[in-house]
Amino acid sequence: MFEPGCLPMGGHHMSQPAYGSAPRHTAGGASLSTDELAEELNRVFAEEIEAAMRYLHLANAVRGLDRLTVEPILKRGFSETIQHAEVIAQKIRALGHVPRVELQIACPGEPVTARESLRIALTFEEAALEAYQDLLRRVEGDVPMEEFIRSQIALESAHVAELKELLVG
Amino acid sequence: METWKEFEHNVVTHSAAHHLMAVDDLVRKLGYARVSDVARVLGITRGSVSVSLQPLKEAGLVQQDENRHLRLSAAGQSLVDSIKTKRHVVQRLFAEVLGVSAEQAEIDACKLEHLLSNETARRLVSFLRFVDRGTAESRRFFEALRSHDSQCSHEPSACPSCPSACLADTLRQG
Numbered sequence: 602m603f604e605p606g607c608l609p610m611g612g613h614h615m616s617q618p619a620y621g622s623a624p625r626h627t628a629g630g631a632s633l634s635t636d637e638l639a640e641e642l643n644r645v646f647a648e649e650i651e652a653a654m655r656y657l658h659l660a661n662a663v664r665g666l667d668r669l670t671v672e673p674i675l676k677r678g679f680s681e682t683i684q685h686a687e688v689i690a691q692k693i694r695a696l697g698h699v700p701r702v703e704l705q706i707a708c709p710g711e712p713v714t715a716r717e718s719l720r721i722a723l724t725f726e727e728a729a730l731e732a733y734q735d736l737l738r739r740v741e742g743d744v745p746m747e748e749f750i751r752s753q754i755a756l757e758s759a760h761v762a763e764l765k766e767l768l769v770g
Numbered sequence: 771m772e773t774w775k776e777f778e779h780n781v782v783t784h785s786a787a788h789h790l791m792a793v794d795d796l797v798r799k800l801g802y803a804r805v806s807d808v809a810r811v812l813g814i815t816r817g818s819v820s821v822s823l824q825p826l827k828e829a830g831l832v833q834q835d836e837n838r839h840l841r842l843s844a845a846g847q848s849l850v851d852s853i854k855t856k857r858h859v860v861q862r863l864f865a866e867v868l869g870v871s872a873e874q875a876e877i878d879a880c881k882l883e884h885l886l887s888n889e890t891a892r893r894l895v896s897f898l899r900f901v902d903r904g905t906a907e908s909r910r911f912f913e914a915l916r917s918h919d920s921q922c923s924h925e926p927s928a929c930p931s932c933p934s935a936c937l938a939d940t941l942r943q944g
Binding site for chain 1: 838
């Protein structure tokens with residue numbers, strides 16, 4: 602569910618390991634340098650920012666009677682996705698980097714049905730989930746980062762599950 | 771129908787054409803293509819790729835298997851092949867025949883590749899075949915073309931190509 606206030610902010614997220622600019626090699630085999638990790642986080646940052654923009658657009662593009670039920674869901678998606686982006690930005694800052702985002706997004710100025718809006722949301726939420734799953738594999742061995750990414754995966758999985766449930770039938 | 775409205779009826783948009791070509795290039799290079807690979811190739815987010823691919827899947831141009839690997843359908847492959855051919859032909863026409871710089875020719879070919887009709891592309895292929903034959907006629911054609919370019923007097927009244935103002939002069943900026 603899109604639960605209000607479900608920010609992935611466990612205590613461990615704020616206690617960052619000290620990363621240097623040189624490649625770091627952890628016991629678990631992760632060998633991403635700080636720069637590489639920041640780059641990976643920038644990618645998911647872009648995913649979240651773009652998803653938020655899409656949610657905002659969809660919330661205002663959906664038409665029909667079902668708008669009454671779908672609009673709050675889409676707006677909640679927007680709020681939570683922006684929160685996710687902020688958490689990622691904090692992670693990037695903690696690495697000594699400034700979050701960087703380059704987007705190429707086009708949202709057509711045409712109305713969409715409630716069902717279509719949810720289908721589109723499911724499409725980009727699944728993409729975000731896959732991005733976190735891939736990132737998890739890349740940070741293997743960096744336990745705090747692994748835990749953080751796992752918490753993000755749990756949240757994204759919940760989003761995907763809810764959207765799938767809404768689209769049944 | 772007004773010509774500009776034909777853009778709306780084009781089979782694929784510029785963006786969609788690049789998504790299709792990225793899938794094709796990745797499958798040729800790696801043997802597979804995933805959304806993440808396409809995103810990296812195009813320098814955009816996975817979300818954007820996924821949303822853009824959806825109508826292409828619905829149109830039957832792209833297929834995705836149970837491992838979420840992408841591949842082009844026969845129709846998608848045919849479309850990509852024709853777009854790549856058009857890019858190649860237009861690029862050669864601009865660079866080799868008209869003398870546009872290689873870089874600009876590539877940029878302009880990229881802009882046109884998905885918009886050009888097959889009919890026009892076929893005529894361009896025919897023209898390039900004439901050029902590539904390297905016969906005395908084609909060599910004379912090139913010599914005449916290049917010497918003619920340097921002979922523009924910028925005098926519309928003396929030019930059969932310019933209706934009122936000098937066409938070359940209108941393109942001096944930029």
